[in-house]
Amino acid sequence: MRKPVGEITRGTTGHNRLRRSDRWIAAVHAPLLRGAAGAPLAVDLGYGASHVTALELFLRLRAVCPRVEVVGVEIDPARVAAALPYAREGLAFVRGGFELPVPRPPLLVRAFNVLRQYAEADAWAYWDLLRSRIAPDGVIVEGTCSEVGHRAVWAALGAEGPRTLTFATRFAGFERPSDLAERLPKTLIHRNVPGEPVHDFLRDWDRAWASCAPFAPYGARQRWIRTAELLARDWPVTVAPPLGGPSRWRLGELTMPWSAVA
Template identity: 55%
Template sequence: MAPGHIGQATRGTTNTNRLRRVDRWIARHPVLRRCADPLVVDLGYGASGVTALELEARLRRSRSDVDVLGLEIDPARVARAREQLAAVRAGKSVFSPDARVSFDRGGFEVPIAGDRRPAVIRAFNVLRQYDEDDVAAAWTRMAGRLAPDGMLVEGTCDEIGRVSTWIEVGPDAVPRTLTLSLRLAGLDSPAVAAERLPKALIHRNVPGEGVHDLLADLEREWVRAAPASSFGPVQRWRAALESLSSRGLDLGPRSRWRLGELTVPWARVAPN
């Protein structure tokens, strides 16, 4: 652990567009759209600052006044990200030279100068390397830094961002929802999400647990909806979700279904 900072350096895997699914979800979320101060933290961005730059580019379409702060424990990574940002400022990248992005050292304590508190903290592929018993304390530390109406988005994804899952956590460190987001083109089975569940749930995909039931139900309806695949994977996915919804399962906004996304209340998947 770095002196003065809480946590461990992430493994550092950073690929362009890896976090596009969660970024677009945050961009549409009422927390960002309605907050008084749109400060967003990219916690544990990895070996490159590209995820923070991409996050700002996507969020500014919803909030032109968004500020993104990338935090990493490893000082070499902070230095590298600042070099990247200098190239952005000089117009030598695909990002806007006026991108409202900065980089600093920090961990779960989320250090921010002054009295500002982030509306959103995105911590992706960070807790995956920790033990399940460490999750609650990390949530509490990060959530304690949020604005009163803010949210922590904690999750994981595969290396190229085709399979993503995340948990929305409130300022009280209580989880609110679980979201699954899958690239539908070429999807063989939605059960692939099990491999990328957040740390709080990845060991809970066993009979008797809510997340296991959710994935089993989703897989069952996906198989039943196979005839709809002749109209494309989106129609098959929507047919599967329509069937689940007809049985009273809350799957989040229907407008998001076409993106290969569903969101369920935390009570549906909370560990026993």
């Protein structure tokens, strides 16, 4: 086979590390999967040293779309060999990289913690390659998370380009919202400097969080929701389901159009 596109990552992973992104994917993109003709295909790109995140994605997507098939793609042949015993009907593991060596264009690609080691220009290039490989109405969810998954940020991309940016956190896992900046996608993390939109947004988010401190006695969840409502006065954070509104905010999420921070 041709040499896979990309480099081997550290491969660190663990149970439920990607639970927050999986929960979002299942809630937001279940209609996309269910509306597909035949068996929709999803890819877990760069699942790492353990098969567990690919298996968890498979089980969580099967709960909302029983016809979905999942392929775990990993560039390290040893990791693929270790995962093969866990394959089952609808779940497979193959060696590959950003070229996505799967039998048909996937409707969904989840790629987490795979672009951190690349330069910003390379990250943009791999976004372009992935977009060229998905189905016309497909979606890519690319982001990073902390070692135990308590902080995560991801971008959703379609064939046309980036669509949204989502922040997700455990309420006990941060002191102020800008703590999530360390998990920004590679295409944004070096842009978190004065004068850039993403820096302005995080600054205003911290200010809104501080302004909503009187709601802290009611719990971090209520403070988070009130902060989102206040922030929505100046920033286009999504306020309607399925991407936003209190039903998503209460889970520790905040989604906004990519164009707001591009």
